[in-house]
Amino acid sequence: MANFKDWLKETFKALSPARVGEYIQESQVYRSIFRVGVPDSDRKRMLVMLGNVFLHLHPVKVRKSGIRMRYTWCMGGITFFLFLSLTFTGLLLMFYYRPTLEYAYVDIRDLREQVPLGIMREIHRWGAHAMVIAVWLHMYRVFMTGSYKPPREFNWNVGVILLVLTLLLSFTGYLLPWDQLAIWAITVGSNMARATPFAGHEGPGSALLKLGDIAFVNNQSDMRFALLGGRFVGEAALLRFYVLHCVGLPLVAGFLMAIHFWRIRRDGGISGPL
Amino acid sequence: MSSETPNEGGHKKPPIPTPAKKIPALNIDKRGDRLYEVIYLHKWFAISSLLLFGFTVAMVMVDYSREWKRYQREFVRLQIQRTQRDMQQVSSSLDRAKFQQLQQQLQQTRAQQQQNEAQIDKIQKQLNDLNAKYYAADENYRFAKAVYDSDKYEYEEAVATKRSNAPKLAEKLKETEKRMNDYKAQSEKLTLDIRASNTELDKYVGKRNEIQKDMETMLADYTRLQTRLNTLNPGVIVTSFRNAPVFDFMNPSERINQIIVNNLYNDQPFKAIPRVDRCTTCHLGIDQKTYQDAAQPFTTHPNLDLYLASSSPHPMESFGCTTCHAGLDRATSFQNAGHMPHSEEQRKEWQKKYNWHEQEFLETPMLTTNDIQAGCYKCHNASPEVPQAAAFNSGRDLIRIYGCFGCHKLPGYENIRKVGPDLSTVSGKLTKEWVRKWLANPKDFKSQARMPQFWWNSNNSGSTGNTNWDKRNAAEINAIAEYLWSKSKPKQLPPGRTNGNAVAGKQIVETVGCFGCHAIGPIQEAANQTQIRRRHGFNLENQGSKVSQSWIYNWVKDPTQVWPETKMPSLRLTDEEAANVAAYLSSLKNPEWEQRPLPEIDQAALDDVTLELLRTNSTDIEAHEKLKDMTAEQKNLFAGERLISRYGCFGCHNVPGFEKAQPIGTELTEAGSKLISQLDFGFLPIEHSRRAWYEQKLKDPRIFDVGRVKRPEELLKMPNFRFSDKDVEAVSGVLVSLVKDPVPLEMRDKTPQAVADGRQFIAEKNCRGCHLIEGVGGDIRPTKEQAQWPPNLNTEGFKTQPLWLHSFLKDPGSVKLRPWLTARMPTFHFTEQQAATIERYFSALDRVDYPFISTDVETDTQRLSVGADLFMKLQCTSCHPTSNAIPPGKSPEDLAPNLQLAHERLRPDWVLQWVRDPQKIFPGTRMPTFFPPNDKGVPVSPFPNILGGDVTAQIQAIRDHLFITVGGGRRAARSGTVTK
Amino acid sequence: MHKRSLPLCASLLMVALVAGCGGGSNETNVPPPGGPGAPGGTTFDMSKANATITGKISFEGTPPPNDKIQMSADPYCAQHAAQNPTTETVKVSDGGLENVIVFVSSGLSAGATYATPTTPVEINQENCHYTPHVFTMMTNQPLKVKNSDMTLHNIHAWAEKNPQFNVGQPVKDMVSETKFKNPEVPLPVRCDVHKWMGAFIGVFDHPFHTVSKSGGSFELKVPPGNYEVTAWHEKFGKKTMMVQVGDNDKKELNFSFNTNDKGTAD
Known part of the structure; x- marks a missing residue:
């Protein structure tokens, strides 16, 4: 009997979480994945941050000033978070949405009402509105705090381009539900393109670009046509906007975002004194 | 540290601003080298994660x-209950x-079984053994057979290609065959052994199995x-x-059911x-018979054998639900x-129960339950009526009778004559004074007048702004009358008899069949049908105050003589009868109408009208000039012509000078799909749906102008027909049914052309006013007792011989089939084509041969005598x-019909039925x-x-007797069974 | 990982798994004793109908004469019906109106069912008249129609709530049988060959009906309750009265018709 009690005690001790933890942490599998081990010293912390592909985007140490909300309002971070969430929900939506005339509207409707977790569509839409607001606030903040001044002027330009890309993403995404609001909004928006100087067939200067009677900038070859893929908002516009919205613009925006964030680190981190 | 970072660009560094206030240190002893106290952060982190998780x-x-999940659960509960x-x-x-x-x-046998336990075990073991052996033997046999097959192939090939090793292969084949047969014998023997063992086992356990099966x-x-x-x-x-969420991808019990209908878009x-x-x-x-008493939404669909069942004409898998x-x-x-x-009431109930509200942007709202027949037409548009859709068909009848298609383009009403009388001869029939009073308000003359009212409606009564409508309306009416008179070229008719007896005339009118198409005054007789067909002909009330007795005489004697395009047939009245009828109809007067004075024509009002019309295509000054030069007569003629053009009188009447004019109404071919935003609701607080708008329009077409400021030429023009509520419902049901949904040919109703043409024709001629055809019609029946009803034409195609029917239709007066009927089948003066349309229709309905049939009856003497005997008995x-x-x-x-006519009138097979x-x-x-x-x-x-x-x-014998002996019909030429 | 939480989680999981493995048993036992047998109430026990309503249907004034029949078309009828050459529309004896259907039109307990009598009711066509001229029966009770004449009669039921039928009887003494499924009063029956022949049937789904006999007298046996009783005559229409009877009660109910009463459109 006594042996049995002892044996029990021994087994429990061997199975205690601490011992199990130790065992795991010394195994080869574990060590091949987590090279540094638990970051319990500053040196270890630095090694983890520098050695991990995801974490090395962050600086190892962050200044006190960098975590002060009242300076940055975290707008840039929120914008990026929204971008990620939009990418994720957008990807999920791509499983159900078909950019054709027959299906665009009904697919959105089905997403809202039929598809389980079709609330992704709502999240995506609201997130899009929130991202546009956040990105404007971010720009406002950067301006107000003078963070565009040298050496940060190139980053400011990249940021402006990102702003334009965000607005373009919003514009292209707006057409995709293919309801009255979408079609007419894009019609009005794209109609502006035809009044562009030189590049639009109703703009000033386009009449000058012709050889005799042959007009080179006409309603089949001006910027508006390029944007819509046609002379009116129809099948071609829908497909074109879908590709831009899901592939083209996000790729370019991602690329520029990488530059944007790298520049921030290089220029001394977030919200440091100038 | 930041101040020591090298500066890119080489600008002078600005001084570091010192903050005015120091950032308060939050419990620095607790937070160590962190900015915030960690526990503090943990707390907020925990709260926000919980919140996020919660949300x-x-x-x-x-x-x-x-x-819908709620409903499905309810249904499952209902099913469980049941x-x-x-x-x-x-x-x-x-x-x-x-x-x-x-x-x-069972207990007993179990007990018995226990006694024989050992025995049973032994047999069971034996069986297992045998089964195993059988498996092996069978396998051997199969393999051997495979080898045999391949050897056989080789041998045959060798023989075919004349190879030298053919005999050797033959030997080999024989061996293989023997081996195969051996194995087969083995396995067969084992099968028998197994069977024997099973039988033995059965002796012990058989009873038990039986009992168990019985119990089951x-x-x-x-x-x-x-x-x-x-x-x-x-x-x-x-x-x-x-x-559950996420896990319901595997096998959910709550799922969406859908029917994808491919070719109805x-x-x-x-x-x-x-x-x-x-x-x-x-x-x-909805498609299961047993839920007829369940509450909605689980109730069974009515008429399952007509809708939804797979054997019905509208199976659910092909048609879905929203098609209809x-x-x-x-x-x-x-x-x-x-x-x-x-x-x-239902709207209020739904608002309370389901929070229901109107949906303004839904282009295809569901049809309500009392309007469901509007969904039939888009497929059933081959013929002018939809089978079993009485409400819908009455709407289409109303449109045909009131002539809506005269102004509005409607599908199914092409090539129909306009519904109003010919105005090119109007001066020979009516007086100008009568016409002026009539145009003011037709229903004042006779309450059932079909002519709608153009003046003194919701938008041209009283006075608005500068216009005194009373004077203006009177001027307009007079101008139109003057115009018509100036263009009228009446026919020269012989003088009619005016010395008839009105009492005898009344008797004739009430019995000879006028009431199949006409009524006198509002229809009083209790009706099982809607009595729409008695509006086919004009109401005969107050005729005496409208036309002269001699005109009536000429008309009833021979309508086509007076107006060649009339729909009215001839009742073959004798001179005396016609005179009596004329006398009676002339006695129906409306004295109040006759005494009514005509309004004075205000010259100023006439000037206003003329001026306004002149201004439409000349400037104001030119118009005034022209006006000054016009005499009153010229003004009337000018205004009359232009007003007829504006109001579109030629939509219903033949108006001289407007033979080629285009109808003025909106096209209604796709009225059921019209966008609600394109309907002008004016200031009326009615429901924003198509049906509500159409109903309101039909009740009072010009009411949408109330509260608007409009010039006279902008006013709404549709006249007021004063429909009853029931009629309004029927007609708007038809309008709602005219949708533009594309329906491919294979999904449409497949009525044969002959039937569709026939239905169209009998609708135009109003055959159903007297006869019951396809179960519908016979509107004259409530005016007569049952013995006097015109015959039911059910199975007329199968019943009558085409030749007889043709001669009957061409000249009904020559046949004395039912001498007891006081009503007469009129002479319609059908052309050959028209009569053939009717005959083809009846034959196609009954799916019998047309026009060549055999009327020979094959029989023998014995049967004839039996027939005669039965006939007598x-x-x-x-x-x-x-x-x-x-x-x-x-x-x-x-009396019943004369049987002497049977052999040339009836088809022999029909008599049997x-x-x-x-x-x-x-x-x-x-x-x-x-x-x-x-x-x-x-x-x-x-x-x-x-x-x-x-x-x-026996029935055959009776028929033979009827055809051959009674009628004298021909006996079949080759009757091999003729015995003496 | 806290040491305490692991065993706790494990035990919770075990409990959940065990509980989830519930489900129906799979024994083929005898089903539990079932519920009540036939749905609805039981057949009414006629011994409970112990209250009596008697009365007289009186006729005031001189009864109008019945129409004379033109029978020359059928010599058989002209000969055999010579004693009875009029229709039988109005039959008055001792100041009482006969051939009036008296029945309970409302007040019976809803849902009660009454046994259908199996004895058939007979209607006979003799001497070119229907005998009886007016009678009552229950739904699904067999009706036997006999032709005692040597001429062709046909029995044509002009029913509205029941399917119409029209059966010819060319042979003497032949009998046709039929029944009515739905209650209907009155149900006229005519012969198409002899237009004057007519009878009226009252079909009910309860047994509380009768026809007034000579002197206009009638008697109804009903269970205790509060009833509306209707008297119907083919020419003079119908009249209703209310009556309340207790157990073993005897009440008198008198109706009165006169020449001015008119039947409504039946």
């Missing part, structure tokens, strides 16, 4: 709780005594229901797991998209599907005469059934000794 869970739950109830019933009707007996027997059979129903119950209700945990801008009907997600019991009912196909909630309430002649003379003592009402069961062909007929069915439904003859009681043979 996510709430979001997923809200997303997952859908309305299954349990059925189980109770089954168990109560179970014969318990028998069951217990079986149980006891007894419990079969119960077990089935129990299994069903288990499937429906596997327990709360299982159900909630399989329907939804019409969307630029595209036709296939329908995906999700109605059955909530309407779960409209509504939003892909929606799965009560509101989104577009359910529309059929009454105010059944006493046919107590009602049927066999000559043209009326038998003594009988009055015409007691008729004599067998007259009530089936003409329900309510006075011809009795002589061969009533017994309990099993088999007809029994009252003469069981004749021809062995064979009903079919």
Whole structure:
């Protein structure tokens, strides 16, 4: 009997979480994945941050000033978070949405009402509105705090381009539900393109670009046509906007975002004194 | 540190601003080298994560709780309830005594079995052994056979290609064959052994198996229901797991049901998209017979054998639901599907129960339950009527009678003559004073006038702004009258007799058949139908105050003489009869009307009208100039012509000078799909739906102008027909049915062309005013007693011989078939083409040959004599005469058709069916059934000794006698059975 | 990982798994004793109908004469019906109106069912008249129609709530049988060959009906209750009265018709 009690005690001790933890942490599998081990010293912390592909985007140490909300309002971070969430929900939506005339509207409707977790569509839409607001606030903040001044002027330009890309993403995404609001909004928006100087067939200067009677900038070859893929908002516009919205613009925006964030680190981190 | 970072760009560094305030240190002893106290952060982190988690869970739950799931759960509960109830019933009707007996027997056999335990074991082991051996032997056999087959192939090939090793291969083949057969013998022997063993085993356990099987059979129903119950209700945990978020991808019990209907499309801008009907997600019991008493939404669809069943003409898998009912196909909630309430009470109920509200942007709201027939037309548009859709058909009849198609383009009404009388001869019929009073308000003259009212409506009465409508309307009416008179070229008619007897005339009018198309005054007779067809001809009230007696005489004597395009046929009235009728109709007067004075013509009003009309295509100054030069007569003629053009009188009437004019009304071909935003509701607080707008428009077309400021030429022009509410409902139902949904040819109704043409034709000629055709019509019946009703034309194609029918239609007066009828079949002066249309229609309806049929009857002398005997025994002649003379003592009402005419009038096969069961062909007929069915439904003859009681043979004999002996019809040329 | 939480989680999981493995048993036992047998109430026990309503249907004034029949078309009828050459529309004896259907039109307990009598009711066509001229029966009770004449009669039921039928009877003494499924009063029956022949049937789904006999007298046996009783005559229309009877009660109910009463459109 006594042996049995002892044996029990021994087994429990061997199975205690601490011992199990130790065992795991010394195994080869574990060590091949987590090279540094638990970051319990500053040196270890630095090694983890520098050695991990995801974490090395962050600086190892962050200044006190960098975590002060009242300076940055975290707008840039929120914008990026929204971008990620939009990418994720957008990807999920791509499983159900078909950019054709027959299906665009009904697919959105089905997403809202039929598809389980079709609330992704709502999240995506609201997130899009929130991202546009956040990105404007971010720009406002950067301006107000003078963070565009040298050496940060190139980053400011990249940021402006990102702003334009965000607005373009919003514009292209707006057409995709293919309801009255979408079609007419894009019609009005794209109609502006035809009044562009030189590049639009109703703009000033386009009449000058012709050889005799042959007009080179006409309603089949001006910027508006390029944007819509046609002379009116129809099948071609829908497909074109879908590709831009899901592939083209996000790729370019991602690329520029990488530059944007790298520049921030290089220029001394977030919200440091100038 | 930041101040020591090298500066890129080489600018002078600005001084570091010192903050005015130092950032308060938050418990620095607690936070160590962190900015914030970690516990403090932990707390807020925990709270925000919990909140985020909570919101996510709430979001997923809200997303997952859908309305339709609730209904599905309710339905499952209903099914469980019913299954349990059925189980109770089954168990109560179970014969318990028998069951217990079986149980006891089972116990006994079990006991017996135990005694023989050892024996059974032995046999079982033997069996297992044998089975194993058999498996091996069988396998050997199969392999051997495979080898044999391949050897055979090689041998045959060798022989075919004449190879040298053929004999050797033959040897080999023989060996293989022998081996194969050996194995087969082995396995066969083993089979027999196994069988023997099984039989032995059966001796011991057989009884038990039997008893068990009996018990199972007894419990079969119960077990089935129990299994069903288990499937429906596997327990709360299982159900909630399989329907939980994320896990419901595997095998959910709550799922959306949909029917994808491929070739009936939804019409969307630029595209036709296939329908995906999700109605059955909530309407779960709709195609099952047993839910007739369940509450909505589980109630069974009415008429399952006509709709939804796979054997019906509208199976659910091919048609879906929204094809007929409209509504939003892909929606799965009560509101989104577009359910529309059929009454105010239901609307209030829905607002309370389901929070229902109107949907302004839904282009195809569901048809309400009392409007459902509007969904039929888009497929059933080959013929002008839809079978079994009485409300819809009455709407189409109304449109045909009131002539809506004269101004509005409508499908199915092409090439119909305009409904109003010819105005090119108006001066020969009416007086100018009468016309002026009539145009002011036709219903003042006779309450059932079909002519609508153009003046003194909601937008041209009283005075508005500068216009005094009384004066203006009077001026307009006078101008039109003047114009018509100036262009009228009346026909020269002989003078009519005016010395008739009005009392005799009344009698004639009420009996000869006028009431099949006409009525005098509002229709009083209690009607089973809508009595629409008696509006086909103009109402005859107050005729005496309208036309002269001699005109009426000429008209009723021969209508086509007066107006060649008239629809009215000739009743073959003699001169005397016509004079009496004319006298009677002339006596119907409206003295109040006659004494009414005509309004004065205000010259200023006439000037205003003329000026306004002149201004439409010249400037103001030129118009004034022209006006100054015009005399009153010129003004009238000018204004009259332009006003007729504006109001579109030529839509209903033949107006000289407007033969080629285009109708002025909106095209209504797609009225059912008209965008609601394109309908002008004015300032009226009515429901924003198409139907509500159409109903309001029909009730008072110009009411949408009330409260608007409009110039006279901008005012709404549609006249007011003063429809009753019922008529308005019917007509707007037709309008709502005219949708533009594309329906491919294979989904349309497949009425044969002959039937469609026939229906169109009989509608134009109003045959149904007197006759019952396809079960509908006979509007004259309430004015007569049953003995006087014109015949029911059911099975007319199968019944009559085409040649006879043709000669009858061309000249009905020559046939004295039913001398007791006071009503006369009129002479329509059909062309050959028209008569053939009718005959082809009847024949196509009954699917019989047309026009060449054989009327030969094959028979023999014996049958003829039997027929004669039966004819006498059944006493046919107590009602049927066999000559043209009326038998003594009988009055015409007691008679049945003359049988002498049968052989040239009736088709021989029809007579067989008729004599067998007259009530089936003409329900309510006075011809009795002589061969009533017994309990099993088999007809029994009252003469069981004749021809062995064979009903079919007896009826045939009677028919033969009728055709050959009574009628003198030809006997078949090749009758090999003619015996002497 | 806290040491305490692991065993706790494990035990919770075990409990959940065990509980989830519930489900139906799979024994083929005898089903539990079932519920009540036939749905609805039981057949009414006629011994409970112990209250009596008697009365007289009186006729005031001189009864109008019945129409004379023109029978020359059928010599058989002209001969045999010579004693009875009028229709039988109005039959008055001792100041009482006969051939009036008296029945309970409302007040019976809803849902009660009454046994259908199996004895058939007979109607006979003799001497070119229907005998009886007016009678009552229950739904699904067999009706036997006999033709005692040597001429063709047909029995044509002009029913509205029941299917119409029209059966010819050319042979003497032949009998046709039929029944009515739905209650209907009155159900006129005519012969198409002899237009004057007519009878009226009252078909009910309860047994509380009768026809007034000579002197206009009638008697109804009903269970205790509060009833509306209707008297119907083919020419003079119908009249209703209310009556309340207790157990073993005897009440008198008198109706009165006169020449001015008119039947409504039946």
